[in-house]
Amino acid sequence: MSSSFSNLAHELEQIKLQSLYRSRRLISSPQGVEIEIDDQQVINFSSNDYLGLANHPEVINAFKKATDEYGVGSGSAHLICGHSRSHQALEEELADFTGRDRALLFSTGYMANIGVISALLNRGDQVFEDRLNHASLLDGGLLSGAKFKRYRHSDINDLQRKMLHTEGRKLIVTDGVFSMDGDLAVLPELTRLAKDKNAWLMIDDAHGISVLGATGGGILQHYGLTQQDVPVLMATLGKGFGTFGAFVAGSEVLVETLIQKARTYVFTTAMPAAVAEATRTSLKLVITDGWRREVLRLRLERFRSGAEQLGLKLMQTDSAIQPLLIGDSQRAVDISNDLLKQGFLVSAIRPPTVPKGEARLRITFSANHREQHVDQLLDALDTVAL
Numbered sequence: 001m002s003s004s005f006s007n008l009a010h011e012l013e014q015i016k017l018q019s020l021y022r023s024r025r026l027i028s029s030p031q032g033v034e035i036e037i038d039d040q041q042v043i044n045f046s047s048n049d050y051l052g053l054a055n056h057p058e059v060i061n062a063f064k065k066a067t068d069e070y071g072v073g074s075g076s077a078h079l080i081c082g083h084s085r086s087h088q089a090l091e092e093e094l095a096d097f098t099g100r101d102r103a104l105l106f107s108t109g110y111m112a113n114i115g116v117i118s119a120l121l122n123r124g125d126q127v128f129e130d131r132l133n134h135a136s137l138l139d140g141g142l143l144s145g146a147k148f149k150r151y152r153h154s155d156i157n158d159l160q161r162k163m164l165h166t167e168g169r170k171l172i173v174t175d176g177v178f179s180m181d182g183d184l185a186v187l188p189e190l191t192r193l194a195k196d197k198n199a200w201l202m203i204d205d206a207h208g209i210s211v212l213g214a215t216g217g218g219i220l221q222h223y224g225l226t227q228q229d230v231p232v233l234m235a236t237l238g239k240g241f242g243t244f245g246a247f248v249a250g251s252e253v254l255v256e257t258l259i260q261k262a263r264t265y266v267f268t269t270a271m272p273a274a275v276a277e278a279t280r281t282s283l284k285l286v287i288t289d290g291w292r293r294e295v296l297r298l299r300l301e302r303f304r305s306g307a308e309q310l311g312l313k314l315m316q317t318d319s320a321i322q323p324l325l326i327g328d329s330q331r332a333v334d335i336s337n338d339l340l341k342q343g344f345l346v347s348a349i350r351p352p353t354v355p356k357g358e359a360r361l362r363i364t365f366s367a368n369h370r371e372q373h374v375d376q377l378l379d380a381l382d383t384v385a386l
């Protein structure tokens, strides 16, 4: 026992030597564009609360009111006695919102992805994943026991080559908006290929839902794609929705299959009903407050044109994620620390979250950022050694 733990200590040292050691900062304020973290007041450019709903008064009120009605804990899994009227109502509203037959809540996005892929595939089937997919999708693919193939990022030709072998069920899985690059999946091409190859297509729209599309319907609304084009839609509630949890939406048969077979659905406690109620309110705001998406777009434009003037190289994307590629992990960390000293929280993203040699600053925007915040960040970026 003790010797194996000294191995662990050695591993930790190695992680430190590679500038890959991670530690947590203590936050002592609500989530927002100005937060207090490690006793310092900072302007926050690292949150996924894209629409500024995590601390919205109406969302908070809905949560509080629901705790009067339901208390805090849900007490059990959905299939035992944890599925409240609030959960049911939220599922129906999410189905409506996404234009799908049914929606099913999961307690987290990580669990949704693992549950769905494992429920749909068995040994003898095949799963095809974009190399840059979120860890939960990759883990889901590996755990499913299906033959696991990764294709080059958004490379349809590479995917096509990997799909030559035809046995078993085939599932293509991709992030909608790639979480560390901010670019959009090439969905029109993917849907065509999926139809051509008689494969199922699954989209994880954690970073597109609420942000993209006229009413926040996400990447599928952005491209005008339906349940027939993309049978499996997964999205999370802890990012643009500002609450917690996730859902999968699709056909009656898909959702009933998940209720029977997705182990991360069956064997876990339901999210608190109050979280579901808070999310119902946040869903209303996502749909009605189109101005949040508009303001977010304006801030992104301001940042992108300012960055261009500074000669900074950004990737081409309309999403709220604007990464600045640095390369070396230690340099990314140093720059992030420099920015923090100046009062800006911008996270350095390092391997294994991104490929080796591709460490970056991941700058994210919120509808609650003011023009001044963006200008101040640009000034700060101008002073650090990029």
Ligand SMILES: *Cc1c(COP(=O)(O)O)cnc(C)c1O
Residues within 6 Å of the ligand: 107, 108, 109, 110, 111, 113, 134, 136, 175, 179, 204, 206, 207, 236, 237, 238, 245, 246
């Ligand atoms: C955040 C994220 C998840 C995980 O969702 P959680 O609800 O945080 O567990 C899954 N997929 C993608 C693309 C994500 O960005």
